[in-house]
Amino acid sequence: MTGTPRDRARVQTMQDITRIGRQHLATDGAAALSLRAVARDLGVVSSAVYRYVKSRDELLTLLLIDGYDELGDEVERAVAAASAEDFRIRFLVLGRAVRTWALREPATYALLFGSPVPGYQAPGEQTTGPGTRVIRALIGLWEQAWAAGQIVVPGGAPVPPTVAADVTRIREEFGLSGPDDLLARAILAWAALFGCISFEVFDQYGPDTFSDVEALFDYQLAVLADTVGLVGAG
């Protein structure tokens, strides 16, 4: 309740626009997102939306940031509510939070993690922050787990030199302490997590292949936890 009535009305309208925009995302997809349709649902003439949003692309950016933030909020909230001692459990909770959000908001998930929208390029300055919240949560979790001695990196495929170099840079940039193997495996786990979720959201498993996709996902998460050597507090 700050500012003039006009200010508050503006904030309200901006929220309405993103809400309606997300509805349209769900029914028609990002590529068909249209300012005119949003204006219609907003009960306003099409040119009026230009008072709030410079162009269709700016609306897309708005929805992108809104989606990233909603996902980021939910993931952080879920992890914060989980066991503070067992980092394996925290990882499982994080993964499930991403999946739950993705299944509830498939259209926004598709915008963030699916095919790029043709002709649209996200402005990095605005989207990088919100867009990296999940991976930052994952990195933080792994770092704490490593520090707590809850990670025993499995042996196996050696990290190629160029990957080791990249990983070294990342370690320094984020102030991490885990070994190359862990960081490299963590990147795989991150990509694999979204791979599993995308398969489910984008319907890549056939219609009748799995009777209990949730159990399948939980199992996949558990194997991914094994892959990074996350033993937990045992």
Add this chain to the structure above:
Amino acid sequence: MTGTPRDRARVQTMQDITRIGRQHLATDGAAALSLRAVARDLGVVSSAVYRYVKSRDELLTLLLIDGYDELGDEVERAVAAASAEDFRIRFLVLGRAVRTWALREPATYALLFGSPVPGYQAPGEQTTGPGTRVIRALIGLWEQAWAAGQIVVPGGAPVPPTVAADVTRIREEFGLSGPDDLLARAILAWAALFGCISFEVFDQYGPDTFSDVEALFDYQLAVLADTVGLVGAG
């Protein structure tokens, strides 16, 4: 060179239509795929394409099948050319073939494995066959590797009962002999493989995060091979 000249012209035109369609997929994306634009590039009036394709959706189906088949062909060809004895190597070759194709044909990859096209539902009778060639190649490869004693399933997370039940059904359906753990892990490896490729094709790693994405992918593939316990011929 079969049939009348008219028949041959028709086959040629059908090929032109799918070729042009795929070009448009690359420049404008699936959601913006338009029969009129295809007609323009074909050098023909818009209504003429209806002699070849019943509707826009049918063109999408054509492109879907064309893409699945091109990917299937390349994957099968690559695997066939690989070492006949070492199934770990065959797996790596398979994974690389998928990635190579995906990077060369990002738009078609997006159509097959990215966000669903709003308002379009693929006709299962036509697409299921071509659409399952990669997973069938993977399943066949794992089955042979298991039979050849080149798989040592790692211990770790237990397979939940409902997943075990699904996996049992799949085992019988495809006449497989591997244990539950292997089949369940194989499903993860499948989803994870596409997760890694999607991250790369859809630009989810930042612009400057990795200097050598190919090496990163090779490493990820190797870890996935470890995950299913694919030791190879040693």
Add this chain to the structure above:
DNA sequence: TGTACATCAGTGAACGCGCGTTCACTGATGTAC
């Protein structure tokens, strides 16, 4: 081999629709004195 008919590819006009964006405007709200 020649002719009559059927099939088919492609035309051009039309239908009704939606889109992004600009612009001059009206009238309400906010601000400075």
Add this chain to the structure above:
DNA sequence: TGTACATCAGTGAACGCGCGTTCACTGATGTAC
């Protein structure tokens, strides 16, 4: 507290564009006898 002015939300018309699909048509190609 009242008034003059500036700011802003929303209007309605317009621009030029592209879309899917239908339909009656022309002219070429193929087929049956």
